[in-house]
Amino acid sequence: MEYLTSEELTFFKRYGYLIKRRALDEGLCERVLDRMWGSAPASVHRDDPETWRPIGVEESSDDSLLLHQGTRWQLRGASTEADLIDLMYSPQLVCWAEQLLGVGTLRPPVKGGKPMGSWGPAWPGGPVDPQLGEGVRGIYATLPTEEPAQRLQDRLHTDGHPFHLGVVGLIDHCPEHGGGFKVWPGSHRRFYPLFPTQYDQARIPFYPHMPSFKGLIHPPEYLEEVDKVEADTPPVECFGERGDIVFWHHRLGHMAGHNTARPRAIRQAVLYDFCKTDLDQMRLTPPHEDMWQDWGEALQAAQAPISAQFAAEQRLPLALFEGS
Numbered sequence: 341m342e343y344l345t346s347e348e349l350t351f352f353k354r355y356g357y358l359i360k361r362r363a364l365d366e367g368l369c370e371r372v373l374d375r376m377w378g379s380a381p382a383s384v385h386r387d388d389p390e391t392w393r394p395i396g397v398e399e400s401s402d403d404s405l406l407l408h409q410g411t412r413w414q415l416r417g418a419s420t421e422a423d424l425i426d427l428m429y430s431p432q433l434v435c436w437a438e439q440l441l442g443v444g445t446l447r448p449p450v451k452g453g454k455p456m457g458s459w460g461p462a463w464p465g466g467p468v469d470p471q472l473g474e475g476v477r478g479i480y481a482t483l484p485t486e487e488p489a490q491r492l493q494d495r496l497h498t499d500g501h502p503f504h505l506g507v508v509g510l511i512d513h514c515p516e517h518g519g520g521f522k523v524w525p526g527s528h529r530r531f532y533p534l535f536p537t538q539y540d541q542a543r544i545p546f547y548p549h550m551p552s553f554k555g556l557i558h559p560p561e562y563l564e565e566v567d568k569v570e571a572d573t574p575p576v577e578c579f580g581e582r583g584d585i586v587f588w589h590h591r592l593g594h595m596a597g598h599n600t601a602r603p604r605a606i607r608q609a610v611l612y613d614f615c616k617t618d619l620d621q622m623r624l625t626p627p628h629e630d631m632w633q634d635w636g637e638a639l640q641a642a643q644a645p646i647s648a649q650f651a652a653e654q655r656l657p658l659a660l661f662e663g664s
């Protein structure tokens with residue numbers, strides 16, 4: 341087993357993300373990839389990149405267990421299958437997550453349990469809640485867009501459901517600009533204090549006869565900070581090779597990257613949320629003075645210098661680099 345170094349733990353605290361390369365089992369990646377391709381839209385062929393295009397309206401489906409819509413192809417129905425759970429809840433990933441969150445504190449996923457998407461979206465047209473699922477989030481593919489890159493805007497968000505630590509794992513090569521997960525380094529420290537409770541975003545119920553007020557309530561201070569972060573922080577794109585993962589803090593600003601890759605490529609990833617067993621109690625409290633209070637001792641204690649070389653390996657923009 342490999343352990344995260346003090347430098348890696350410090351980097352995660354400061355910037356809210358940590359890339360680990362070749363962290364997933366190769367054979368499992370291949371099997372999960374095969375599983376995904378078994379759910380491909382009829383017009384998208386694995387051996388013909390020319391067919392890797394946005395899904396047309398006639399082929400679209402908003403089934404929350406298998407979404408086919410535009411550039412999004414998301415297989416959630418498989419999210420509690422053994423291969424997916426073994427891939428993301430592997431002894432190595434659990435070891436790292438326990439360094440971050442505390443040994444023996446993680447809530448394990450349930451093989452054969454209810455997949456994310458079984459309950460449908462939070463409101464008509466709204467997102468599916470990842471907390472309503474007992475496995476990984478699913479296999480998320482982003483097809484290449486036909487939109488010109490200059491027309492595509494980056495827009496960050498933070499997730500509205502309670503969890504502790506996200507992880508996105510690439511199950512195949514993902515080139516730069518190929519739809520890799522994008523993160524805004526350091527934004528977790530700015531967003532964390534701005535919510536009434538430390539893990540949730542407040543929600544308002546949906547009523548069909550009053551459709552204009554629904555979904556998540558964003559505090560005005562949060563919306564202002566989103567604009568500021570987008571203006572002053574260049575995002576990091578987590579492209580990479582099969583098996584590369586990125587850990588990210590639950591309040592980190594992020595987005596699913598646009599896929600403008602040419603030659604055409606499909607971003608194929610599995611997403612998982614690590615949660616602690618006492619999340620139900622922790623989510624009752626407002627943000628703590630020390631935002632790492634609920635986290636593991638190894639993470640809390642980490643206070644190492646960060647080398648310029650390590651920051652570069654993490655693709656941290658130079659303007660954001662603080663060595664110690």
Ligand SMILES: [Fe+2]
Nearest residue numbers: 497498499594
């Ligand atoms: Fe998100």
